[in-house]
Amino acid sequence: GIGVDTTGSSPMPVDSSGTPLALHPKFKDNLNAQVWLWKDHTGYEEAAGITAVAAKMRPAYMAKVGGTYSSEWFWSKIWHCLNVDPSVFDAADSFVEICDYIPGLLTGKTAPNQLARSICAAGHKAMFNTEWGGLPDTEFLAACDPRLAELRGRLYDTAYPSNHLFGGLTDEWAGKLGLRPGIAVAVGAFDAHMGAVGAGVGEGTLVKILGTSTCDIMVSPRQKGFADIPGVCGIVDGSVIPGMIGIEAGQSAVGDIFLWFVNNLVPEIYGRTADEKFINLGRQAAAQKPGEHGLLALDWNNGNRTILVDVRLSGLLVGQSLHTKAHEIYRALVEATAFGALTIINRIEEFGVRVTEIVNCGGLAARNPFLMQVYADITGRPMKVSRSDLTCALGAALFGAVAAGKEAGGFETVEEAQIKTTGIKTTYTPDEENHSVYREMYALYKTLHDAFGTRAWTGNLGAVMKDLITLREKQRRERK
Incomplete structure (x- = not known):
C-alpha cells in the first residue's frame, strides 16, 4: 500500500x-x-x-x-x-x-x-x-x-x-x-505525526521530529482522558494512532536557526562551505563547558509555536562581549532550542501526561551528536535516536500497509506494524554535572521567556547579565 x-x-x-x-x-x-x-x-x-x-x-x-x-x-x-x-x-x-x-x-x-x-x-x-x-x-x-x-x-x-x-x-x-x-x-496525514509512528510512538513516549522546525508528538489511550493543555497545537482523537488521543507541540524554528546563523554570520575561518562550518562549529562548541560562553538565547527567530503560540516574537541573544566567538553563539543557539524543548516537556507533564521516554528522529537527530548530547544534558533525560533516518516515510508506508490489510501482505493494526519495523539506534545519556549547571541556566531562560513572551510578567531582568557573567567566570576557573 x-x-x-x-x-x-x-x-x-x-x-x-x-x-x-x-x-x-x-x-x-x-x-x-x-x-x-x-x-x-x-x-x-x-x-x-x-x-x-x-x-x-x-x-x-x-x-x-x-x-x-x-x-x-x-x-x-x-x-x-x-x-x-x-x-x-x-x-x-x-x-x-x-x-x-x-x-x-x-x-x-x-x-x-x-x-x-x-x-x-x-x-x-x-x-x-x-x-x-x-x-x-x-x-x-x-x-x-x-x-x-x-x-x-x-x-x-x-x-x-x-x-x-x-x-x-x-x-x-x-x-x-x-x-x-x-x-x-x-488517507494522508502530516509528516510529523506519521514520523512519530515511524519512530515507534506509544503511550508515554514523546517523539521529537528534529528538522528545520521541531514537532513533538505523544499519544494517550482514549479511555484515560486528560485535561486540555494550554499552548499545545491540538489534542485530537486518532490523529496519530487510531483509538488514541494525539498531542502535538513544537518549535517554529530549530535547524532553520542554525542555518540562518551559518549562512549569514559565521566567518570563513570556520570553513568555506556550510557543511565545513557546521562541522567546525560543532567541534569547538562541544569542547566548551555549559555556561563557559556567558551567553543565553531565546529560540524565537520564527516566532514561538509552543507554549506561547505567538509568531510576533523574535530571537534574542544576551551576554555578548568583544571576545565572543561564533562557536560560542552556536552553542547558545543549540542550548536555546533545548531549553525550549524542556519548556514543552514541562507543560505536557504539568497537565497530567507523563513522559517516560524521548525518541528523536529527523535530520538533526541523525547527524548532530553534539546537539543530542546538549538536549540530554539540559532535559536530564536520555535522548534516544530512532533506528530509521526516514521515519516520516516509514510511518507513511506503515499506514499504507495497514490500509492494504493483512490479506494483501500488510498489517491489521498500526501497533503490529510498529513492532515489526521500528527501533532505537543510539542513546545519549545526560551528564549530571552538566545538567546541574543547566538547571541554573534554565531558570534564567525562563526569566527571559516570561519577560519577553508574556504581558503578565512583573519580574526584574536586572540580574540576568550579571548572573551569566558570574557563571561564565566560575566555569572558566574550574577549567583551569
Missing part, C-alpha cells in the same frame, strides 16, 4: 474538479493561488481574530488547540487569502490540504466532495471535532467573516484516521510509479 505524508497546514485553493487554481491560466503567476505553506505567518492578524471570536462565542474550540489559534493553521490562511486576494478566494470551490490532495490525485478522486479528509489535518489545524459536529459552525465563522461561513458547506463533514483506505492506485499513476494498479492508498 501507499501512505502519504506532507507538511501542514498547507491548504490549496481548488476548483470543483479538484484542479489547483494555480494551474488555471488566469492564476498561473499568482502566488496566492498556490499552496499556502505551513511556515507562512502572514495571517497573524486573522489568527488573532479567530482567537478573539472563539473566546467570546466558542471557548471549547480554543481549549482543544492550546488556547490560541495560530497563523500556521487552516482558517487563518484561508481568511488571509480572502482579505488580500478576494479573486482567488471567490474562484475557489474549496480549499484542500496537500495531504488530502495527493491521495486524491493517486486514486483519481480529486473533486473536493470525493476526498477522504485527514483527521490529523482537520483536528489539529481546522478545529474539527466530533464534540461540536465537525468543523466550526456557520454562526462562529460568520462572526469572523460571512464569506467563511458560506465556504463551510463546500468543505467537509467527516474526517478519517490514516489507517482508512482512501482508494486504489489509478492505471495512470501505476504506470508512472512502476507499481501495480489498484494497490491501496491510505
Whole structure:
C-alpha cells in the first residue's frame, strides 16, 4: 500500500474538479493561488481574530488547540487569502490540504466532495471535532467573516484516521510509479505525526521530529482522558494512532536557526562551505563547558509555536562581549532550542501526561551528536535516536500497509506494524554535572521567556547579565 505524508497546514485553493487554481491560466503567476505553506505567518492578524471570536462565542474550540489559534493553521490562511486576494478566494470551490490532495490525485478522486479528509489535518489545524459536529459552525465563522461561513458547506463533514483506505492506485499513476494498479492508498496525514509512528510512538513516549522546525508528538489511550493543555497545537482523537488521543507541540524554528546563523554570520575561518562550518562549529562548541560562553538565547527567530503560540516574537541573544566567538553563539543557539524543548516537556507533564521516554528522529537527530548530547544534558533525560533516518516515510508506508490489510501482505493494526519495523539506534545519556549547571541556566531562560513572551510578567531582568557573567567566570576557573 501507499501512505502519504506532507507538511501542514498547507491548504490549496481548488476548483470543483479538484484542479489547483494555480494551474488555471488566469492564476498561473499568482502566488496566492498556490499552496499556502505551513511556515507562512502572514495571517497573524486573522489568527488573532479567530482567537478573539472563539473566546467570546466558542471557548471549547480554543481549549482543544492550546488556547490560541495560530497563523500556521487552516482558517487563518484561508481568511488571509480572502482579505488580500478576494479573486482567488471567490474562484475557489474549496480549499484542500496537500495531504488530502495527493491521495486524491493517486486514486483519481480529486473533486473536493470525493476526498477522504485527514483527521490529523482537520483536528489539529481546522478545529474539527466530533464534540461540536465537525468543523466550526456557520454562526462562529460568520462572526469572523460571512464569506467563511458560506465556504463551510463546500468543505467537509467527516474526517478519517490514516489507517482508512482512501482508494486504489489509478492505471495512470501505476504506470508512472512502476507499481501495480489498484494497490491501496491510505488517507494522508502530516509528516510529523506519521514520523512519530515511524519512530515507534506509544503511550508515554514523546517523539521529537528534529528538522528545520521541531514537532513533538505523544499519544494517550482514549479511555484515560486528560485535561486540555494550554499552548499545545491540538489534542485530537486518532490523529496519530487510531483509538488514541494525539498531542502535538513544537518549535517554529530549530535547524532553520542554525542555518540562518551559518549562512549569514559565521566567518570563513570556520570553513568555506556550510557543511565545513557546521562541522567546525560543532567541534569547538562541544569542547566548551555549559555556561563557559556567558551567553543565553531565546529560540524565537520564527516566532514561538509552543507554549506561547505567538509568531510576533523574535530571537534574542544576551551576554555578548568583544571576545565572543561564533562557536560560542552556536552553542547558545543549540542550548536555546533545548531549553525550549524542556519548556514543552514541562507543560505536557504539568497537565497530567507523563513522559517516560524521548525518541528523536529527523535530520538533526541523525547527524548532530553534539546537539543530542546538549538536549540530554539540559532535559536530564536520555535522548534516544530512532533506528530509521526516514521515519516520516516509514510511518507513511506503515499506514499504507495497514490500509492494504493483512490479506494483501500488510498489517491489521498500526501497533503490529510498529513492532515489526521500528527501533532505537543510539542513546545519549545526560551528564549530571552538566545538567546541574543547566538547571541554573534554565531558570534564567525562563526569566527571559516570561519577560519577553508574556504581558503578565512583573519580574526584574536586572540580574540576568550579571548572573551569566558570574557563571561564565566560575566555569572558566574550574577549567583551569
